[in-house]
Amino acid sequence: MRVSKRATSAIALSAAAALVASGCSSGGGDGDAAGSKDGSIVIHGVQPENPLVPSNTTETGGGKVVDWLWTGLVEYPNDGGAPRNALAESIDTKDSKVFTIKIKKGTKFHDGTEVKSKNFVDAWNWAAYSPNGAQNGSFFADIAGFDKTYTSDPDGPDGPQKAPAPSAKELSGLKVIDEQTFEVTLSAPTAVFPTKLGYSAFMPLPDAFFTMKPEEFGKKPIGNGPVKFLSWEDNVLIKLTRFDDYSLRDKMKIKDVDVKLYQDETAAYNDVLANNLDFLETLPTSALAGDKWKTDLGDRGLNTTTPSTALIAFPMYDKRFQNPKLRRAVSLAINRQEISDKIFFGTRKPADSWANPLTPGAKPGNCTACKFDPTTAKQLLTEAGGFSGEMVFYYNSDSSHKEWMDAVAQQVKTNLAINARAEGVPTFAVFRQNVNGHKMTGPYRAAWQQDYPDVENWVNPLYVTGGSSNDGLYSNTEVDALAKQAGAAPTLEASHEGFAKAIEKVDQDVPSIPIYFYGQQSGHSEKIKKLELNNVGELDITSVEL
Amino acid sequence: MGRYLLRRLLQLVPVFIGTTFLIYALVWAVPGDPFAGKCGERRCPDQYIAFMTEKYHLDQNVFVQYASYMKNLLQGDFGQTFSQREISDIILTSYPNTLKLALVALAIEAVIGLGAGVLTGLRRNGFLDNLVLVSTLFLIALPVFVVGFLLQWLLGVQWGIIKPTVSSEMRLSELIVPGFVLGSASVAYIARVARTSIAENRRADYVRTAIAKGLPMRRVVGVHLLRNSLIPVVTLLGTDLGALMGGAIVTEGIFGINGIGRQVFRAIVTKESATVVGIVVVLVLVYLVMNLLVDLLYAALDPRIRYE
Numbered sequence: 001m002r003v004s005k006r007a008t009s010a011i012a013l014s015a016a017a018a019l020v021a022s023g024c025s026s027g028g029g030d031g032d033a034a035g036s037k038d039g040s041i042v043i044h045g046v047q048p049e050n051p052l053v054p055s056n057t058t059e060t061g062g063g064k065v066v067d068w069l070w071t072g073l074v075e076y077p078n079d080g081g082a083p084r085n086a087l088a089e090s091i092d093t094k095d096s097k098v099f100t101i102k103i104k105k106g107t108k109f110h111d112g113t114e115v116k117s118k119n120f121v122d123a124w125n126w127a128a129y130s131p132n133g134a135q136n137g138s139f140f141a142d143i144a145g146f147d148k149t150y151t152s153d154p155d156g157p158d159g160p161q162k163a164p165a166p167s168a169k170e171l172s173g174l175k176v177i178d179e180q181t182f183e184v185t186l187s188a189p190t191a192v193f194p195t196k197l198g199y200s201a202f203m204p205l206p207d208a209f210f211t212m213k214p215e216e217f218g219k220k221p222i223g224n225g226p227v228k229f230l231s232w233e234d235n236v237l238i239k240l241t242r243f244d245d246y247s248l249r250d251k252m253k254i255k256d257v258d259v260k261l262y263q264d265e266t267a268a269y270n271d272v273l274a275n276n277l278d279f280l281e282t283l284p285t286s287a288l289a290g291d292k293w294k295t296d297l298g299d300r301g302l303n304t305t306t307p308s309t310a311l312i313a314f315p316m317y318d319k320r321f322q323n324p325k326l327r328r329a330v331s332l333a334i335n336r337q338e339i340s341d342k343i344f345f346g347t348r349k350p351a352d353s354w355a356n357p358l359t360p361g362a363k364p365g366n367c368t369a370c371k372f373d374p375t376t377a378k379q380l381l382t383e384a385g386g387f388s389g390e391m392v393f394y395y396n397s398d399s400s401h402k403e404w405m406d407a408v409a410q411q412v413k414t415n416l417a418i419n420a421r422a423e424g425v426p427t428f429a430v431f432r433q434n435v436n437g438h439k440m441t442g443p444y445r446a447a448w449q450q451d452y453p454d455v456e457n458w459v460n461p462l463y464v465t466g467g468s469s470n471d472g473l474y475s476n477t478e479v480d481a482l483a484k485q486a487g488a489a490p491t492l493e494a495s496h497e498g499f500a501k502a503i504e505k506v507d508q509d510v511p512s513i514p515i516y517f518y519g520q521q522s523g524h525s526e527k528i529k530k531l532e533l534n535n536v537g538e539l540d541i542t543s544v545e546l
Numbered sequence: 547m548g549r550y551l552l553r554r555l556l557q558l559v560p561v562f563i564g565t566t567f568l569i570y571a572l573v574w575a576v577p578g579d580p581f582a583g584k585c586g587e588r589r590c591p592d593q594y595i596a597f598m599t600e601k602y603h604l605d606q607n608v609f610v611q612y613a614s615y616m617k618n619l620l621q622g623d624f625g626q627t628f629s630q631r632e633i634s635d636i637i638l639t640s641y642p643n644t645l646k647l648a649l650v651a652l653a654i655e656a657v658i659g660l661g662a663g664v665l666t667g668l669r670r671n672g673f674l675d676n677l678v679l680v681s682t683l684f685l686i687a688l689p690v691f692v693v694g695f696l697l698q699w700l701l702g703v704q705w706g707i708i709k710p711t712v713s714s715e716m717r718l719s720e721l722i723v724p725g726f727v728l729g730s731a732s733v734a735y736i737a738r739v740a741r742t743s744i745a746e747n748r749r750a751d752y753v754r755t756a757i758a759k760g761l762p763m764r765r766v767v768g769v770h771l772l773r774n775s776l777i778p779v780v781t782l783l784g785t786d787l788g789a790l791m792g793g794a795i796v797t798e799g800i801f802g803i804n805g806i807g808r809q810v811f812r813a814i815v816t817k818e819s820a821t822v823v824g825i826v827v828v829l830v831l832v833y834l835v836m837n838l839l840v841d842l843l844y845a846a847l848d849p850r851i852r853y854e
Contacts, residue, residue, distance in 0.1 A: 048629075049584070049629050050629050050630070051629070051630060058584075058588075059584075130591070130593040131593065131597070133591075133593050133594045133596075133597035133598070134591075134594070135584075135590060135591065135594050137591050137593065137594075138591060150593070151593075152591070152592045152593065163592060163593055163596060215630040218630075233639070233714065234631065234635070234636065234639060234804075235639075235640070235804040235808065235809070236639075236714045236804045237714050260802075261804075262711075262802055263798075263799055263802070263808045264799040264800065264802065266695070266800070267698075267710065267711050267799070267800055267801065267802045268711075268802075270698055270699065270702055270703050270710035270711070271709075271710050271711050271802075273703045273710070274702055274703050274706060274709065274710050276709050276710055276711065398815070426577075427578055427815060429578035429579060429580065429582050429584075429815070429816070429817070430577050430578035430582070432582040432589075433578055433579045433582035436582055436589040461588070468588050468589075469588050471589075
């Protein structure tokens, strides 16, 4: 699905580029190329929530800028394929437990200091030391010694007790060998570990970071990526410019990138229409209605899919939802195709698999509960003993979820003949508070975007007991065992096979129901002649040509 | 006059404390844990929540929080947002923008509203009067966001006369359209109040006297009539500045202006009492000072009014 989508947009773009190229060839083509080399673009952004420290950035506003400012050990190709080495020269392991990581020589941070193995080890130790309060701290849980540096609050953050001070300041599993080499020992074999290394939590930090307060650093971040940071005016503009000493593959083809921070996507959309803004990643819903964007933008519009899935999760701690037959009945009663066509005008695809099919290792079509089969659904409901009372589907109403959640509830009501409706919770914060606190009294909306491209990321956090986003408290010892086995497999292929087996078990239990795969509609100005989107649909600024 | 001023200034103190406490308590009472939605679909690490709770005294009750906030405020410390940004910086960067926008709106209001009011007040029931009546009715009926989106789309996207959003330099020429949008409803009110006031005073004794003693019409209208008819208009304009600044959120959003509206909205949603109160404190001061100025202006406009 992705290949064809990407291919169409690529063709449209190259056609535009060809037109321009032929137009230029009669006049001085050289001058134009030089203009492109020193050219600048203005792209859409959202005010980052926190100072820009990679291991403390979890939202997309800041995450995007962090992705541009840093280059990690591995990178994820734009076509969604398997990760490849970026800053790493080699990542070697014999048993998927001890990894020897060699980094390329002579690459620099934006302040001119060299990127050494120490910069990784120190950065990871800082993030894994829980009193530093890094939001991404749990990403280091694979590494040996994590339980010593990262302690959690015994009675939760609301309770009177405080987390005990960690007994160690550094992860015992990290060891600097020489300036370019370090060794990572995991607490258990994890085949997917090298894949994770491209996620922003694993970025190196320059020595300067450790001499100042993290929030001071985060206001003027120093990375090692293709662009460096110039200035940040809150809610207005973040200015980035090409880092001339950058020596890795993805060098910038233009010079300046201004990230204009918008509060309203419609304003940004109008700016794109007027060529006042060069790139907008997500077009506003108002532009999608009736395919308005296609007529507005023509070949300046891009249509892609992103590795994100919208789900409805069941609160497994509520007795009424503990029968897998009932859960399957609800899932089979939903006509995903109709929701995709009528509510999203085809911009989102009906979900038919547990992991998003764009993810390496995911198997398309493996969700047997994702079909539309009202007859079986009714039969299963009878077998499950029916459903008494009201089934309320919850969503946060500060984002546009009302329409499709209403449709889901209506379909369940019609097809199962039970009393179902959808109810909005005013804000995402209140919604998540109830979800985190396990206080939901009905199925609720959820969404998952992969952190790193591997099917493991669609199983462990969501369906394994105690997973970081397993908010519905689903627990199946068979799934746990299979996932553990798959995670510890010696190769990625074997690991993917293992996770496929775990997913088969999940499929029988239906702890949540995938509804649709996200699509992404973006727009760019006439100025941009070539661009690519990365594996999660963000602009790859190094691909931009004018 | 001096005693009056002093009395009015002293009255500001309880009003100030009352409003700030009310706002602080209201934001505090907004449901939702500020850190519940901060880490997306994952719950935030306990350590992060504990770290932030302690840093912002969120485990204390609202009175203790408010007291410690006021103590810092009186020392000139507005505190920090949950993203560890200085609130005083936010106030310093966003206030001038909103103030500029509101002043442009106020100027447009005064010029168009007063102009239309005087013309229609002098020639009642003529064609112009009816035209203004209908068009002001139209402006009052249209919500700000409709006017805003319409003008942005028409002038910015279709005709390309203006840029759809305001650049970070906030040039005066860029602010004319947003200013008109923000002030559009008030233009209508000003025009109508001015019209009524002029029409009423037109028949007053002093106007008849002025005409009878042979003054040129320009002087009768410009000095005698207008000055005395300005009192309700000035009241409206003066209190409107505060309303324009506080109500600019929609206009700011449409035209991408980094003003106080979006800051307050963001802060309310994320339960950042300190930011909301910090911004509103200044807004309350604007209201109070404008009210005082309007009251003092009465005396300048109408010699019959004196303050003791």
